[in-house]
Amino acid sequence: MQLGVIGLGRMGQIVVDRCLDAGHDVVAFDLSAEATAEAAGAGATPADGVDDLCNRLGAEKRIWLMVPAGDPVDATLDDLEPHIGEDDVVVDGGNSHFEESVRRAEETDAAYLDCGTSGGPAGAHLGFSLMVGGPEWAYEAMVPVFDAVATGHEGHDRMGPAGSGHYVKMVHNGVEYALMQAYGEGFELLANGRYDLDLEAVANTWNNGAVIRSWLLELCEEAFREEGNDLGDVADHVAGGSTGTWTVQEALEQEIPVPLIYQALAERFGSRAPDEGRFARRLANRLRYGFGRHEIERQ
Ligand SMILES: NC(=O)C1=CN([C@@H]2O[C@H](COP(=O)(O)OP(=O)(O)OC[C@H]3O[C@@H](n4cnc5c(N)ncnc54)[C@H](O)[C@@H]3O)[C@@H](O)[C@H]2O)C=CC1
């Protein structure tokens, strides 16, 4: 199958690589010529703009957007608009707000799939978990690509109509915040508690059979191994926060209590005050690098 990929950063490059590995033809474009060249080096056909990318795709175009959420998605859709019609499929694999995705699905001539993507750059070899919203026929048309980009056939599913994929991913991120906060608080207590503990060893023991084992806990283990038991110079500052804010806003609107997710979000905002040296926040800062390759802020 032939796929156009627009946005070739940490995540888009993996979409390209995994599609090429699965035998698909990829036409790739990024505003950064360096990123486009990297995709070409992996075997994709480089395009020098959205027009060029579309001209290189045949009929029934299949296009994956992996640009930052917000204006870059709308700008790319504006550029695509003269080239796409009802037989084409556009996938937005970024962290867009679900309501924006509903609007875009209504405004776009092509079938529009909002695709929540989880796994981060570190999941390159394993594949992603994909939560897809939009028309069923378009989802079915993209299955060969989803099979390649996800962990396999079980790694993707259609959640429902337009917006539902990004809605599920938004809630996923809220859960991610709360889990990070829970691990952070536990390790903060252990780091400052009664015993002189090796936290990497604790995390390793928990990861082998404990009820609370998980990938995030494996990333805690990696953080202690690489930064040291006291997390070295990792700062008490947690960036990000938009997807968690959306989750809490939606919970308020639906009158669903989400106190843990709210508290985790509040801790992030609290971390923006002068450095208090909170261990839980320093671990969250380091974990965001672990799963998303978001820059570690250091003291
Ligand atoms: N990093 C992560 O762990 C995850 C990221 N995401 C989402 O995936 C999307 C992409 O994230 P990353 O790859 O991490 O970002 P990134 O910053 O590494 O890459 C974004 C790329 O898009 C390019 N770009 C920006 N505007 C463009 C435009 N108008 N046309 C063409 N290229 C353009 C940039 O030059 C850059 O190469 C975001 O929505 C992000 O929230 C989703 C899941 C996990």
Ligand SMILES: O=C(CO)[C@H](O)[C@H](O)COP(=O)(O)O
């Ligand atoms: O989606 C992700 C992980 O699942 C990204 O890493 C995202 O950037 C994390 O959310 P935020 O930036 O709101 O902390």
